[in-house]
Amino acid sequence: MSRIQRIRKGADIRLEGRPADTVSEAPSAHVYAVKPPDFIGVVTKLAVRVGDNVKAGSTLFYDKKTPSVKYSSPVAGTIKDIVRGAKRRILAIEIEADSENSYCDFGVLDVSKSNRDQILSRVLESGMFPFFRQRPFDVVANPDDLPRSIHVSAFDSSPLAASTFVALDGRLADFQIGIDALTKLAGEGGVHLGLRSSDTTLAGVKNCRVTYFEGPHPAGNVGVQIHHTAPLNKGVVVWTISPQDVANLGTLLKSGKYIPSRVVACGGSECKNPQHVLTLSGASISSIVDVPSKAHNGDEVRVISGSPLTGDQVSKDGYLGAYHSAIALLPEGHDPKFLLTTGWLGLGLDRFSLSKSFLTWLMPKRSEWVLDTNMGGEERAFVVTGQYEKVFPMDIYPVHLIKSIIVNDIDSMEKLGIYEVAPEDFALCEYGCTSKIPVQKIVREGLDNLRNELG
Amino acid sequence: MKALHKIISSIKPHFEEGGKLAKFWVVFDSLETFTFTPGHVTKNGSHIRDGIDLKRTMFFVIVALLPALLFGTWNIGDQYFASTGESADFLAKMMIGAVKVVPLIVVSYGVGLGIEFFFAAKRGHGINEGFLVSGMLIPLIMPVDVPLWMVAVAVAFAVIIGKEVFGGTGMNIVNIALTSRAFLFFAYPKQMSGEIWIHDVAASKGGGLLVDGTTGATALGYLASTVGEVVDTPAVQGVMNMFEAGGMFSLHNCLLGTIPGSIGETSVIAILLGAVILIVTGIGSWRIMASFLVGGLVMGLIFNLLGLNGFMTLGPLHQIVIGGFMFGMVFMATDPVTAATTNTGKLIYGFLGGFFSIMIRVFNPAYPEGVMMAVLFMNVMAPMIDHYVLQANINRRQKRLQNI
Numbered sequence: 111m112s113r114i115q116r117i118r119k120g121a122d123i124r125l126e127g128r129p130a131d132t133v134s135e136a137p138s139a140h141v142y143a144v145k146p147p148d149f150i151g152v153v154t155k156l157a158v159r160v161g162d163n164v165k166a167g168s169t170l171f172y173d174k175k176t177p178s179v180k181y182s183s184p185v186a187g188t189i190k191d192i193v194r195g196a197k198r199r200i201l202a203i204e205i206e207a208d209s210e211n212s213y214c215d216f217g218v219l220d221v222s223k224s225n226r227d228q229i230l231s232r233v234l235e236s237g238m239f240p241f242f243r244q245r246p247f248d249v250v251a252n253p254d255d256l257p258r259s260i261h262v263s264a265f266d267s268s269p270l271a272a273s274t275f276v277a278l279d280g281r282l283a284d285f286q287i288g289i290d291a292l293t294k295l296a297g298e299g300g301v302h303l304g305l306r307s308s309d310t311t312l313a314g315v316k317n318c319r320v321t322y323f324e325g326p327h328p329a330g331n332v333g334v335q336i337h338h339t340a341p342l343n344k345g346v347v348v349w350t351i352s353p354q355d356v357a358n359l360g361t362l363l364k365s366g367k368y369i370p371s372r373v374v375a376c377g378g379s380e381c382k383n384p385q386h387v388l389t390l391s392g393a394s395i396s397s398i399v400d401v402p403s404k405a406h407n408g409d410e411v412r413v414i415s416g417s418p419l420t421g422d423q424v425s426k427d428g429y430l431g432a433y434h435s436a437i438a439l440l441p442e443g444h445d446p447k448f449l450l451t452t453g454w455l456g457l458g459l460d461r462f463s464l465s466k467s468f469l470t471w472l473m474p475k476r477s478e479w480v481l482d483t484n485m486g487g488e489e490r491a492f493v494v495t496g497q498y499e500k501v502f503p504m505d506i507y508p509v510h511l512i513k514s515i516i517v518n519d520i521d522s523m524e525k526l527g528i529y530e531v532a533p534e535d536f537a538l539c540e541y542g543c544t545s546k547i548p549v550q551k552i553v554r555e556g557l558d559n560l561r562n563e564l565g
Numbered sequence: 566m567k568a569l570h571k572i573i574s575s576i577k578p579h580f581e582e583g584g585k586l587a588k589f590w591v592v593f594d595s596l597e598t599f600t601f602t603p604g605h606v607t608k609n610g611s612h613i614r615d616g617i618d619l620k621r622t623m624f625f626v627i628v629a630l631l632p633a634l635l636f637g638t639w640n641i642g643d644q645y646f647a648s649t650g651e652s653a654d655f656l657a658k659m660m661i662g663a664v665k666v667v668p669l670i671v672v673s674y675g676v677g678l679g680i681e682f683f684f685a686a687k688r689g690h691g692i693n694e695g696f697l698v699s700g701m702l703i704p705l706i707m708p709v710d711v712p713l714w715m716v717a718v719a720v721a722f723a724v725i726i727g728k729e730v731f732g733g734t735g736m737n738i739v740n741i742a743l744t745s746r747a748f749l750f751f752a753y754p755k756q757m758s759g760e761i762w763i764h765d766v767a768a769s770k771g772g773g774l775l776v777d778g779t780t781g782a783t784a785l786g787y788l789a790s791t792v793g794e795v796v797d798t799p800a801v802q803g804v805m806n807m808f809e810a811g812g813m814f815s816l817h818n819c820l821l822g823t824i825p826g827s828i829g830e831t832s833v834i835a836i837l838l839g840a841v842i843l844i845v846t847g848i849g850s851w852r853i854m855a856s857f858l859v860g861g862l863v864m865g866l867i868f869n870l871l872g873l874n875g876f877m878t879l880g881p882l883h884q885i886v887i888g889g890f891m892f893g894m895v896f897m898a899t900d901p902v903t904a905a906t907t908n909t910g911k912l913i914y915g916f917l918g919g920f921f922s923i924m925i926r927v928f929n930p931a932y933p934e935g936v937m938m939a940v941l942f943m944n945v946m947a948p949m950i951d952h953y954v955l956q957a958n959i960n961r962r963q964k965r966l967q968n969i
Contacts, residue, residue, distance in 0.1 A: 414612050419611045420611070422609060423609055438612075442606055444604040444606060445604055446602060447602040448570075449599065449600055453600075454602050455620075456616075463616050465617040465621075465848075466847045467621055467846040468616060486616040487614075487617070487618025488691055490618070490619045490691075490735075491734045493619060493735050493902055495906040505961070505962060506962075526955070540611040541611045541615055542615045550609075
């Protein structure tokens with residue numbers, strides 16, 4: 111039961127500093143953090159206070175709207191601080207780790223002999239549930255929904271991404287338990303697994319519908335895979351979960367321990383030793399990777415938790431995002447660029463571009479690029495057309511959808527396919543946009559507005 | 566380049582809020598960002614960005630216009646000396662051309678950018694680079710002897726009524742350059758026809774210097790005179806002979822562009838050079854150009870088969886190399902703001918544009934410039950085409966979802 115789906119539209123941006131296929135174990139961090147803003151749609155209700163002692167798996171906070179969704183501590187330790195921002199919004203709960211890790215015991219569960227409710231309540235109780243996200247809206251899933259299907263993309267096609275092959279090495283048994291659990295959680299649509307045809311590690315996985323995807327980024331985006339295997343319409347809800355979290359789910363059910371382990375790809379042109387690092391979700395950046403004080407161009411270093419196309423900018427003493435399995439170190443681009451050399455009239459041999467007006471398209475496909483964070487121009491009105499369509503592999507008109515979001519025309523948004531998309535699906539559109547439109551931000555706001563509107 | 570940046574940074578405070586020249590912030594800002602791509606960095610979302618911006622995009626369109634501009638400049642001189650029967654060298658021809666073209670460009674940019682700066686300052690945003698192209702297109706679609714004040718009025722009309730009232734760059738319904746041309750065409754019909762296509766042809770005629778047979782009319786002007794006449798009258802045959810091999814408007818001359826006409830429109834080869842630049846860089850839509858070409862050929866072929874008048878007997882290939890067809894196809898119909906925005910829509914839009922171009926010029930000799938009318942008409946129709954393409958997408962997606 112497998113088929114091959116070719117994705118033609120898109121682009122692979124090959125950045126310098128690709129992580130090697132080796133995994134080293136990170137020294138256990140002193141401080142971990144769980145950041146409520148990572149979990150979109152949650153209204154935080156704290157369950158701990160500063161100074162409380164927690165175990166790995168103890169509830170730190172829960173969702174005010176659906177209190178059954180609990181968010182747990184990745185390690186045992188003491189609550190060090192609760193960081194708040196504007197309007198006392200909780201930004202992070204910092205946990206100072208004990209030298210010895212101790213776990214809450216959620217008990218062993220045999221998936222084959224358990225029903226949906228038993229598995230779901232175990233997932234909720236342990237704090238594993240927030241790793242399920244739902245389409246539409248790309249927010250934390252709602253445990254009261256019965257998802258039509260559950261989708262797992264087993265590869266990340268974005269630049270400098272972690273290799274699933276490396277990340278799941280030795281964890282296939284747990285991954286299979288996780289998939290078995292997902293089949294119980296999913297509705298009639300079952301579990302869909304998207305694989306790279308070249309990657310045979312997960313080829314033997316059972317109890318799911320496998321689709322092989324070929325082609326450039328965003329072929330690995332779960333939204334693109336859903337669109338090409340079992341598209342969404344209004345009223346249909348599906349869940350998505352990352353492959354590493356499927357394995358973590360398997361570990362939880364097998365051992366009764368909540369261990370949000372993460373193999374993180376550390377890369378980028380400023381990363382001295384690009385490789386994979388084994389750590390836990392919420393670990394401090396400094397425990398995972400050495401951030402140089404200056405980039406090669408003399409500018410500062412941008413630390414990105416997640417992919418350079420979609421991730422979050424974090425400070426050197428920040429923490430890994432909950433859903434992230436990559437850290438990219440890129441040079442900032444504060445230096446103004448003179449028009450004839452590196453600016454808007456340059457030949458463009460130094461800058462990877464989706465536009466053929468730069469000569470990069472004549473360079474060998476294997477070249478790797480060093481890109482900084484410069485905007486490469488100023489924001490302008492929408493002028494150029496046909497650009498987004500080239501890197502947006504869905505049967506959706508991206509520009510028209512975005513325009514309908516900008517004018518907040520809910521009827522048009524629904525018709526043009528907003529239920530199928532997430533901001534990450536527009537990352538390449540944003541990268542290549544001539545007018546420098548903040549596309550992902552617009553899509554996120556559109557999804558939030560629509561969700562509020564629908565109640 | 567650090568030194569230059571230092572100088573710019575040092576005078577910047579004068580233009581910032583509270584500075585003496587704060588009113589001219591827009592001017593300063595546009596010049597600063599012209600020389601240096603600013604050091605703005607991304608926040609969240611995509612942390613890395615493509616180097617392509619609107620400046621580069623527009624610059625490539627101007628590069629694509631250069632062959633037509635240079636040829637047009639030379640052709641002004643060539644046509645002038647041909648009409649007086651004098652022989653002249655390349656430089657003399659270019660000089661005559663430059664004397665006519667440079668003031669046109671200066672007036673077009675001066676008036677247009679002046680208005681743009683004013684609106685940008687009023688609205689508090691940076692200059693959109695769109696007018697860099699419009700300002701170059703306008704001189705190229707003007708007859709050589711058009712009075713400068715008329716160009717100034719036309720540009721002002723096009724920028725204010727055609728663009729700024731709709732909200733500025735990216736918001737206009739119809740093509741700016743064609744709006745200016747249409748304005749002149751309807752507001753000053755007398756001045757926009759007759760003896761303006763060859764430099765000083767009226768004066769040469771008055772002085773008795775004109776070579777016999779030269780009237781200064783364009784190919785379309787001659788052909789329009791055949792409409793409504795019986796095909797085999799001597800007058801019509803005389804006109805049609807000009808389009809035979811060796812005639813004034815032979816296929817060879819039309820391809821090369823050594824014929825009277827608007828400054829930039831005559832040379833098919835120069836225009837196609839521009840088309841190659843636009844298509845290779847992906848800045849101009851090949852879909853629109855290709856379908857526009859097909860549309861024109863199809864209409865030309867239909868007319869040719871009917872052959873009801875002299876104009877119709879002209880071959881389809883000859884139809885598309887005269888008048889503004891090629892220039893309109895490459896530089897006007899492809900304007901991304903006013904064209905259809907969906908890929909399917911572009912094919913329909915282009916085809917109908919080319920189709921109507923030939924239809925209008927043949928059916929209504931009062932509008933010899935059918936391309937202008939056709940593109941403006943299709944500009945207005947483009948949103949409707951897109952609407953139906955989107956509707957088809959919506960229906961298809963709904964159907965597909967029900968089939969699962």
